[in-house]
Amino acid sequence: MKKHNYSAGPCILPQEVFEKSAQAIIDFNQSGLSLLEISHRSKDFVAVMDEARALVLELLGLEEKGYQALFLAGGASLEFLMIPYNLMKVNGKAAYLDTGTWASGAIKEAKHFGETIVVASSKPENYNHIPKNYTVPSDADYFHCTSNNTIFGTQMKSFPEVSMPLVCDMSSDIFSRSLDFSKFDIIYAGAQKNMGPAGTTLVVVKEEILGKTGRTIPGMLNYQEHISKESMYNTPPVFPVYASLLTLQWLKKLGGIAEIEKINEAKANLLYAEIDRNPLFKGVAALEDRSNMNATFVLANPEHEAKFDAMWKAAGISGIAGHRSVGGYRASMYNALPIESVQVLVDVMQELEKNI
Incomplete structure (x- = not known):
């Protein structure tokens, strides 16, 4: 019997992605080696990483606009920590919109770094709506929001115009709808919804906003380090990146x-x-x-x-x-x-x- 997979993540992926991924596990690029055993520094995998990063920017319309695409590990939950590490200044503050469980998790991590202002929250109504008509303080170092809330089934249909970097967790609706992605300074998303299997996280960052916090950032948590190493600061999650590339290729072939x-x-x-x-x-x-x-x-x-x-x-x-x-x-x-x-x-x- 055909299965109709409504899982919230890890979730359904295109059938051709499963088939090509399975073949790559047996024999990648007719090399006689499995994708799971090749070096991440090999010519074949470097080409995968380069194409995946470029295709992300192409699909989002961010080519030649000063953005970098990274494939990292740790899930979107690690980005809850990396965002304030890389954007909140020493003795600074950040502004957050609380629209659900994952937004709440991001707020919790930001509080370790400095003043964290929740500009609005729909928690009293069990997160059944997106707050409207809130004000973002002009002296915040950045504003963070979550575009889609998987648990409660809400989605932001518009985004505020802000004077500071705009950061968005798009884990559950990345690549699903047309937006002016150049309005965002950082977009991040766990792969396991619309992009690939669990195990890698996409981060798209406007490079000019980095390096302004005045704090020392450990290398593994520093976006600038990951950019300088072309998303290979450490051994990347090889299989999830490859499956994500296949999914992005499928999307492009479909019409974007x-x-x-x-x-x-x-x-x-x-x-x-x-x-x-x-x-x-x-x-x-x-x-x-x-x-x-x-x-x-x-x-x-x-x-x-x-x-x-x-x-x-x-x-x-x-x-x-x-x-x-x-x-x-x-x-x-x-x-x-x-x-x-x-x-x-x-x-x-x-x-x-x-x-x-």
Whole structure:
């Protein structure tokens, strides 16, 4: 039976990425060696890293604009620490928007470095919306936000105009929609949503904002060190970088971000229309802030959960249980999820309605 993978991450990737990755593990570039055993300094892998970094900037429209793309380790959670290390001045301050669990984690790390101002938070409402009409203090060293909140199913539809560096955690919606990415000074994202397997983190940084904190930064945590070593300050996560390159190549061949955005909007519209139409279901996030990546919803009557769970499992659907901290359901519709899989979920929801 075909599986319809709604996992929130690690998540679905294009089938061709699995196939090419599997072949590379057996024999990479017809070298007679596995991708898993070659030197990261070999000509073949240096070419992978160079192409992946260049393709990131090409897809985001940031070529020739002073940006560097890095593939690092430690997950987006390590970036929570690296951002203030590299941007918050000694005796400085930073401004954060609190929109969910991961934003809260970033705020916690920043507090180790200096004054950390939360300009607005939707925590009192269980993060069911994106705060609006907040003010970012003009003397902050940077402003940090999280573009998409996987657990609660909200997504920023616009970003504030600020006078300081704008930093964004785009872990769960990078490469999914068209934005003016040049408005951001640092973008970071764990690979395991729209870009590749778990194990590497993409950081896109405008080089001119670095080196201004007045603090000593350990080499492994210093973006300038990673840039100077062309993302090979230490042994990089070879396999995740290669699989990410394959995914970026797939996206480019598909037509780039503009094309995948149309597909993602169609998928989200299909599912949200059923959530709103079907009296058995209720959406969780505020309408204007609904995420195109992670649709969160609950059953109006919890007594129907057992029946619904049995039905979606029988249909080959996987991974739609809500995050353990909130319950309910979460359908993650990342780039590689086909719209046909969304239709299967909609069909199950309609079948439940007929049988209640």
